[in-house]
Amino acid sequence: MPATEADCMAATPAGPTTILCLTVNNHPGVMLQICGLFARRAFNLEGILCTAIGRGDTSRIWLTVDATDKLDQIVKQLAKLEDVLAIEERPNAREQVEAMAMMLARIG
Amino acid sequence: MPKLNGAQIIISQLERQGIRLVTGIPGGANLPLYEALARSTTIRHVLARHEQGAGFIAQGMARSTGRPAVCFATSGPGATNILTALADAYLDSIPLVCITGQVARSLLGTDAFQEVDTYGMSMPITKHNYLVRSAADLLTILPKAFHLAGSGRPGPVLIDVPKDVQTEMVEFAAWPEHCPTTDHRPSDPKSIAQAALMINEASRPILYLGGGVIHANAAAEARQLAEQAAIPTVMTLMGLGILPNDHPLSLGMLGMHACRATNLAMEECDLLIAAGVRFDDRATGLISAFCPQAKVIHLDIDASEIGKLRPADAGITGDARHAFAGLLPLVQPRQRQQWIDRIHRLQEDFPRFLPQSFAPGKPFQLIRRVAELAGSEAVISTDVGKHQMWVAQSYPFTAPRQLLTSGGLGTMGFGLPAAIGASLAFPDRPVVCFSGDGSLQMNIQELATAVEQRTPIKIVVLNNQSLGLVRQQQRLFYQHHGFASSYSIKVDFAAIARGFGMRAVDLSGATDPDLLLREAMAEPGPCLINAPIDIEEEVTPMVPPGAANTTMIGDDYASN
Numbered sequence: 001m002p003a004t005e006a007d008c009m010a011a012t013p014a015g016p017t018t019i020l021c022l023t024v025n026n027h028p029g030v031m032l033q034i035c036g037l038f039a040r041r042a043f044n045l046e047g048i049l050c051t052a053i054g055r056g057d058t059s060r061i062w063l064t065v066d067a068t069d070k071l072d073q074i075v076k077q078l079a080k081l082e083d084v085l086a087i088e089e090r091p092n093a094r095e096q097v098e099a100m101a102m103m104l105a106r107i108g
Numbered sequence: 109m110p111k112l113n114g115a116q117i118i119i120s121q122l123e124r125q126g127i128r129l130v131t132g133i134p135g136g137a138n139l140p141l142y143e144a145l146a147r148s149t150t151i152r153h154v155l156a157r158h159e160q161g162a163g164f165i166a167q168g169m170a171r172s173t174g175r176p177a178v179c180f181a182t183s184g185p186g187a188t189n190i191l192t193a194l195a196d197a198y199l200d201s202i203p204l205v206c207i208t209g210q211v212a213r214s215l216l217g218t219d220a221f222q223e224v225d226t227y228g229m230s231m232p233i234t235k236h237n238y239l240v241r242s243a244a245d246l247l248t249i250l251p252k253a254f255h256l257a258g259s260g261r262p263g264p265v266l267i268d269v270p271k272d273v274q275t276e277m278v279e280f281a282a283w284p285e286h287c288p289t290t291d292h293r294p295s296d297p298k299s300i301a302q303a304a305l306m307i308n309e310a311s312r313p314i315l316y317l318g319g320g321v322i323h324a325n326a327a328a329e330a331r332q333l334a335e336q337a338a339i340p341t342v343m344t345l346m347g348l349g350i351l352p353n354d355h356p357l358s359l360g361m362l363g364m365h366a367c368r369a370t371n372l373a374m375e376e377c378d379l380l381i382a383a384g385v386r387f388d389d390r391a392t393g394l395i396s397a398f399c400p401q402a403k404v405i406h407l408d409i410d411a412s413e414i415g416k417l418r419p420a421d422a423g424i425t426g427d428a429r430h431a432f433a434g435l436l437p438l439v440q441p442r443q444r445q446q447w448i449d450r451i452h453r454l455q456e457d458f459p460r461f462l463p464q465s466f467a468p469g470k471p472f473q474l475i476r477r478v479a480e481l482a483g484s485e486a487v488i489s490t491d492v493g494k495h496q497m498w499v500a501q502s503y504p505f506t507a508p509r510q511l512l513t514s515g516g517l518g519t520m521g522f523g524l525p526a527a528i529g530a531s532l533a534f535p536d537r538p539v540v541c542f543s544g545d546g547s548l549q550m551n552i553q554e555l556a557t558a559v560e561q562r563t564p565i566k567i568v569v570l571n572n573q574s575l576g577l578v579r580q581q582q583r584l585f586y587q588h589h590g591f592a593s594s595y596s597i598k599v600d601f602a603a604i605a606r607g608f609g610m611r612a613v614d615l616s617g618a619t620d621p622d623l624l625l626r627e628a629m630a631e632p633g634p635c636l637i638n639a640p641i642d643i644e645e646e647v648t649p650m651v652p653p654g655a656a657n658t659t660m661i662g663d664d665y666a667s668n
Binding site: 036076 | 227228231232235236239256410411412415416
């Protein structure tokens with residue numbers, strides 16, 4: 001079945017979301033740690049963008065997460081991970097993160 | 109400049125950390141590590157019979173001393189076998205450093221012989237874990253691992269070391285500095301002051317203490333707070349021993365198998381001072397109905413525990429000992445006669461023990477008699493099941509770290525190896541393992557380790573020839589369907605113990621069981637005591653899983 005235009009659009013999350021910005025150690029297990037935490041604690045993760053920064057020993061991760069009552073737990077549990085160096089809630093970055101998501105969805 | 113291979117770096121770092129005993133099992137992928145260990149003059153190795161046994165021996169050392177303990181396993185099955193002990197340590201916040209062998213770096217990811225993704229599998233059940241990619245990294249990873257295991261909220265740390273990293277030579281300028289193992293960030297003085305005000309204004313407070321108070325070595329401060337402000341105190345399974353069993357303010361364990369008066373008192377409290385606890389469902393029952401009238405002060409070193417399950421009116425993030433020390437000068441001395449009288453009334457109406465509980469052959473009678481013979485210095489380990497709850501209900505604990513028990517994970521097979529670990533850590537103290545016939549069979553091979561290491565542990569098997577607590581739940585909640593929960597063959601545990609070279613006695617059919625028990629407890633070496641228990645003996649009262657703690661069934665006062 002050929003992809004329709006809708007298939008190539010970034011999906012809209014079901015509920016209200018917010019943006020978290022993490023600075024993490026850059027090694028092959030870090031994404032697994034972050035995603036594993038969301039999976040095993042039943043937190044919703046709507047989107048994830050990741051790139052190495054600086055000299056390559058750290059990465060920046062942008063997470064689009066559920067903004068409901070579990071947000072406090074999500075932030076506290078992420079902060080406990082040894083490889084998470086900094087964590088900020090950045091709702092004002094929504095526009096850029098959404099634009100990036102749109103672009104990713106369109107890459108053919 | 110030191111020039112060592114990865115394995116030698118690991119062993120030297122363990123020596124520098126003050127580790128004197130390591131337990132584990134060698135295999136293909138950790139042989140270089142064992143080669144380096146064999147050359148150590150200060151570290152003794154205890155060979156377990158199964159990697160899970162090694163993990164629980166290390167836990168027995170860590171739980172009884174409060175310091176990180178070390179265990180080794182090889183790759184593949186060695187690693188998967190030890191995972192249960194790591195998960196157990198994670199849920200009870202026990203400091204372990206587990207070092208596993210892994211296939212060589214060139215074979216990683218090729219489904220090589222005895223290769224599993226130890227790093228991936230251990231991630232959700234460790235505080236932190238490493239897959240070491242170069243021997244030079246070991247210089248920083250080892251001190252960091254000990255720091256992580258022992259600091260903050262303690263927990264297990266796993267270091268997975270490929271075989272060729274163990275043999276890789278490194279030349280380095282100097283050993284790295286130790287990380288300190290305790291880190292104390294002071295609690296927020298405003299939240300301490302707010303909590304003190306709430307305590308001073310409360311008329312029916314209850315202190316709710318758990319394993320975190322023991323990890324923080326804060327039992328003395330907790331007791332001072334209870335006594336200064338006359339606050340009745342409940343303990344979780346992990347907190348037993350913080351207040352001596354016979355302390356007038358102690359209400360014993362709360363929750364699923366608490367005595368009736370304890371859960372009823374909690375229903376009436378107007379302030380819950382929770383310290384080093386995580387509102388586990390076995391303690392709280394249906395959480396929305398737990399202490400419904402109470403405001404909550406929650407003190408924990410792990411910020412994510414505060415408000416996780418029950419919102420806190422005052423949250424204090426910090427070390428329990430320092431937080432109690434901050435609270436004490438602000439808390440007014442009180443008598444609280446009305447509340448204490450009310451508690452006494454509940455205890456008179458629903459006494460903790462009935463005279464018939466101590467009839468010969470009854471679990472409480474046996475446990476209390478063993479306690480008398482073992483003395484107050486004894487370290488007690490348990491397995492998981494009915495015997496564990498009977499011990500929690502009736503053993504006269506007098507000190508923190510006296511009870512070693514698998515609380516969060518509830519691992520059958522914990523008791524025997526944990527007792528061996530405690531005995532290795534405290535060779536001059538009596539160590540008793542209360543087990544069941546179901547639990548003992550889950551790590552029974554460690555009887556060989558106990559004999560080989562000459563650990564003078566006493567293993568008391570409360571033998572009801574069944575998975576008793578499972579059978580009890582089937583009786584109560586599954587229309588008496590006792591399916592797959594009793595054993596149709598009668599195992600001769602005394603004969604099995606003798607087969608391992610251990611002394612053993614069997615109280616069943618003995619003309620003078622008490623004499624036999626006295627003789628067995630006085631044995632200079634390890635000894636197994638088989639004690640038959642009626643299969644119908646139940647753990648009462650019981651809060652059905654998912655029900656409120658006020659719904660207690662099964663005892664003489666229950667309406668069922």
